[in-house]
Amino acid sequence: MNLPHAPAARQPLPAAFAGELGARFGTRFSTADAVRAHHGHDESHFPDMLPDAVVWPHDTAEVVAIVDACRRHRVPIVPFGAGSSLEGHILPLHGGISVDFSEMNKVLAVHGEDMDAVVQPGITRKQLNAALHGSGLFFPVDPGADASLGGMAATRASGTNAVRYGTMRDNVLGMEVVLADGRVIRTGGRARKSSSGYDLTRLMIGSEGTLGLITELIVRLHPLPEAVSAAVCAFPDVGSAVRTVIQTIQLGVPVARIELLDELTVQAINRYSKTTLRESPMLFFEFHGSKASVEEQAQMVQEIARDNGGQDFDWATHPEDRTRLWAARHDVYFSCIALRPGCRGLTTDVCVPISRLADCIAGAREDIAASGLIAPIVGHVGDGNFHTVVLVDPDDDAEILRAEALNRRIVERALAMGGTCTGEHGIGFGKQDFLVAEHGRDAVDAMRALKRALDPDGLLNPGKIVPAG
Amino acid sequence: MNLPHAPAARQPLPAAFAGELGARFGTRFSTADAVRAHHGHDESHFPDMLPDAVVWPHDTAEVVAIVDACRRHRVPIVPFGAGSSLEGHILPLHGGISVDFSEMNKVLAVHGEDMDAVVQPGITRKQLNAALHGSGLFFPVDPGADASLGGMAATRASGTNAVRYGTMRDNVLGMEVVLADGRVIRTGGRARKSSSGYDLTRLMIGSEGTLGLITELIVRLHPLPEAVSAAVCAFPDVGSAVRTVIQTIQLGVPVARIELLDELTVQAINRYSKTTLRESPMLFFEFHGSKASVEEQAQMVQEIARDNGGQDFDWATHPEDRTRLWAARHDVYFSCIALRPGCRGLTTDVCVPISRLADCIAGAREDIAASGLIAPIVGHVGDGNFHTVVLVDPDDDAEILRAEALNRRIVERALAMGGTCTGEHGIGFGKQDFLVAEHGRDAVDAMRALKRALDPDGLLNPGKIVPAG
Structure with a gap:
């Protein structure tokens, strides 16, 4: 490999x-x-x-x-x-x-009136939301996997409802961090905003363990919406689905989630989650708000979808239908992997300005077809972010090279469109060349200077994010 | 002095x-x-x-x-x-x-479909919004003064409608920055989200010119709301007004602005802006959204206000009434200064978790009374942020010392309540002791290490934010 x-x-x-x-x-x-x-x-x-x-x-x-x-x-x-x-x-x-x-997964405090919680980094998002049960509040960031909040902060994770509630960047108010020299610092705080010094919280978010170890987080909570409704809608092609997304965002409809699945992904879901969705490109929507506002949002989106050729606009107002639908969406990674037993997924993660999303996805689909690889597409399209899960045989080096070449083509197109090589998964060590391509050598040198300032011995997750100088 | x-x-x-x-x-x-x-x-x-x-x-x-x-x-x-x-x-x-x-105040690009704009740093928020006229979009961050966008980014400014649209942290997607060594870097980009490397954009936002010179900004724009309505409401005392704010936020009503003015501030406004507002503590509200949503929001807030003793709930649905009202609010700093000809204002800027806001303001009012100084209170209370404009005779050293002591008491109380010494004005060189009190010596040392990494000669706005080591 x-x-x-x-x-x-x-x-x-x-x-x-x-x-x-x-x-x-x-x-x-x-x-x-x-x-x-x-x-x-x-x-x-x-x-x-x-x-x-x-x-x-x-x-x-x-x-x-x-x-x-x-x-x-x-x-x-x-x-x-x-x-x-x-x-x-x-x-x-x-x-x-x-x-x-x-084992550092405790909720240390819930401040209901202030809508924040203080947690240890090992708590997962499901554990936190279970602990919040009955409080009328929830933690919205949802990357699909039941990830830990410390890990989500370290990769600047987001997921399905970032379009409404923001990413980890927006939902972490402060941290406790152990620095490389063993000193413990507190960053940020419980105030909703602050202009007090350098934004160490945001510097740590997305730093992938290379600048410090997060030992505590203050996270924003949100009121559980009074009403929630969900819908799915099938489209004749990916382009019409994406146009629906763009128009929805541009109209300012505050959708909570808006997810694209291509026909191969829908097939994978039907097979894995025993659903009976029409096997064509689909959008999954979720609306949060007051009863009146949810109805208004849904009606607006339904009209936009219809204008773009959307069919079978289907409501899931009962909680159990909604849960089944989103459970299927959450299992999409495993549904895709199950398309090819024994394979692993190489997941692309580009994010582009929304005006370029249709072209970017169309280009990716051409690349996939040309590559001969199996690669379903799924995306948090309200933010311009989509994934292709390229299914690879971990023992076939030539295939892995082809998958990496496909990823590179998709990233290069996204960068040329003013996008990013990673919307939410991070750089790790696989995307360091893309980091340089995206930001330029001088910006990456500035990152390296920051890394050296805080970790001169290079002991914190060495080899991640910043390529060797 | x-x-x-x-x-x-x-x-x-x-x-x-x-x-x-x-x-x-x-x-x-x-x-x-x-x-x-x-x-x-x-x-x-x-x-x-x-x-x-x-x-x-x-x-x-x-x-x-x-x-x-x-x-x-x-x-x-x-x-x-x-x-x-x-x-x-x-x-x-x-x-x-x-x-x-x-003279670097050009709009370089407006991407209407993507709802972003690329601007030079010298453009002011009013210049930008004038340039956006007719596009259906606007730039929301509004610190009152017609500040430049570069300056607003450098101080992590926010203002009246941050409660709905966020601060500069949330509304700047990327930058071009000239570093101390003369290298030009690009941070962030036009994608709505990214996990690509250290968040240099957020590191520069709030760095007050000490880490680099901002030469370009990519800013988020927002759709002009379909409907806007504004209201004012008088309260028997500051406590009831603040309780109204807290309940509004906790109910999740997406108010666009919610501003507190104490009775002295209302007097100052009436005198300066020739308004005839009832001279008691007031809240100014603004609601943005669809027609139905704006009505719903306003009705909810009106009920909450009534439950808290609010009187004279007054609508300003005509654009000219609304403009007059908010113009008066925007001139509040100058209205306050005009209360005492020849004075200057020492403006406090604490921000606390909203559950502590009523206590924090009550304590500040006691401190003001004990100080014998004139200090109207006005606040972006939806975020827990409020200002006292302490009117001082610039030639009276003893009075300035008393004003600084008052500021210190207000800051110490806010810090004890889990708040920040500055919600939106920044540290400059007047609040460096508070920076250490708020974040601790080790966190400030980490800031100093970052400063040295990017500006080893200490030539970029020396003496600001980070105190001498």
Whole structure:
């Protein structure tokens, strides 16, 4: 398999380091093969790469102790959330220790009146929303996978309803972060806005564990909408579906979700989730608001869809129908993977200005056809973001090269259209060339200067985001 | 007058530097006293402090030439927008050159379908909205003053309708920035979201000219709402007005603006703007949306206001009434200043979690009463942000000390409540102690490390935000 940036020669874990952490963490420190294997595997197409050890901290002081030991022994540190990353973020390119935050998953405070919560980074979005049950509030960011909030912040995740509620960038108010030198800082705060100094919160969001370890998050919550309704609509072709999206956004309709699935994705869903959707390009909609506002939004969108040739506009006002529909949408990644047993997915993630979305998707479809690969398309199209899940045989190097070439063509087109190589999955180590193509060498040099300022020894998730200088 | 951080000894402007810039910029380079005086004065209470020279670039290449000359001659660089800063950002503490962006004020592109625009930094928000006339789109961020967009980005400004449309952080998609070493970088881009590398855009927003010079901005535009309505409502006391705000926000009513004015502010407005508002605490509301949604929002808020003792709920559905009302609100700073001829305003700017807003304002009112100073209160209360405009005699040092002590008490209370020392005005050089109190010494050290990484010679607006290490 082609690794764009081959891992450096790994140093064995110093015995004194293992002894020190073993003594402090007991069974919460492990070098067992099965444990390491679990932490050397994510949802990307990259081959597994095992850390030398895994540790499960319970609080900030323990994270500081880990960072201090790593600094003294020069051991690379790779934070680990739920392992649902798609760009190899959790793969220890230079070896080192995987810091698994899954046991730091407490809700520390819910401030209902202020609509915020203070949480530990290992909590998953489903765990948080379960804890909020009955409060009238919810946490909206939903990348599909039941990812951890720390991981979602580290990759600047978003997902299906970012079009209405924003991304992690918009929904994290502040953080506690352990820096590479072991110092613990607080960034941001509980005020809704602030002009107080450099925006360290936003610098950490999307930094993929390379600038600090997130040990606490203050997140925004939103009132559960009074009314929710969902709809699906089939279209004769992808272009008409995308035109419907563009017109909806331009009219200012505050849709909560607006998702495109191409015909192959709908087939995959029908097969995997036992649904009976018409196998043509579809849009899934969700509307949030007061009863009157939801009706008004839905009516406007229905008219737009009809003007664009939409058929079978179908309501799902009962919660159970809605849940089934969105459960199917959430399982889309696994539905796609199931189209070809034994395969892995190489997922593209471009995002373009919405006026270019139809052309960008049409170009991607031509590229897919020319490549001979199987690659369903699904997208958070309200933001101009779409994915192709390129199904690859992990043992077929030639096919992986073809899939990477396809990804490159899709990215180059998106960049030429003023878009980004990654809307929500991050750079990891697979997209570093695209990072330079997108921002230019000087901007990436500025990123490297920031990295060196905060992590001079290069121990925090080394090899991710910023390519070696 | 008390300067918290006294300016360092100034070096005279090197003759070779003046010669070089004079030769290149002709009459667009000046060392004339009147020009320097204009650039050594902002809307803060700080005494004037003149730059050694002023230059007016017309494009990015000229900004690069200025930065290169400054680097070679070690001349400090202070960017200047509209001069409406309230925290001394444009005052050249260490001398140097004021870079006036007012002649870089072009709209470079409007992408109507994508709802974004590319502009030069010297354009003011009114200039931009005038240029957008007829497009069906507008730029929403409105700090009151007709500030430049570059200056607004540099201070992370917001204002009256941030509660609905967000702050500059949310409305700038990308930038072109000239770094201290003269390199030009592009940050962000036109895609609505991205996970591509460190968020340099958000790092520059709020950096007050200390990390780079903004030479271009990509800003989000919003569809002009189909319907707009405004209302004012008088309350028996500030507490009932604030309770109305809290309940409105917690119900999720998407108000576009919700502004508090205390009775003294209303008196000031009546006197200055010849209005006849009832002289008691008031809320000004504005609602944006479809006709049905605006009516629904207004009805909900009217009910909440009535439950809290609101009186004289008064509609202003005619555009001219609305304009008069909001013009009066926008002139509130000058209305307050006019309460005491010859005075200057020391404006506090705390922002707290909304559950603490009533207590925070009540405490501030007690502090004002105890201080014997005149200080009307006005606030963007939907975000938990409010200002007191403390009217001071600029020649009375003792009074200025009392005003600063009052500000300190208000800030300390806000910090104790989980708030920030500045919701939207920035740190400048007057609030550096508060920056440390708010974020802690270690977080400020991290900011200092970032500053050194991007500006190792310390020539970019030296003395602002990060206190000397």
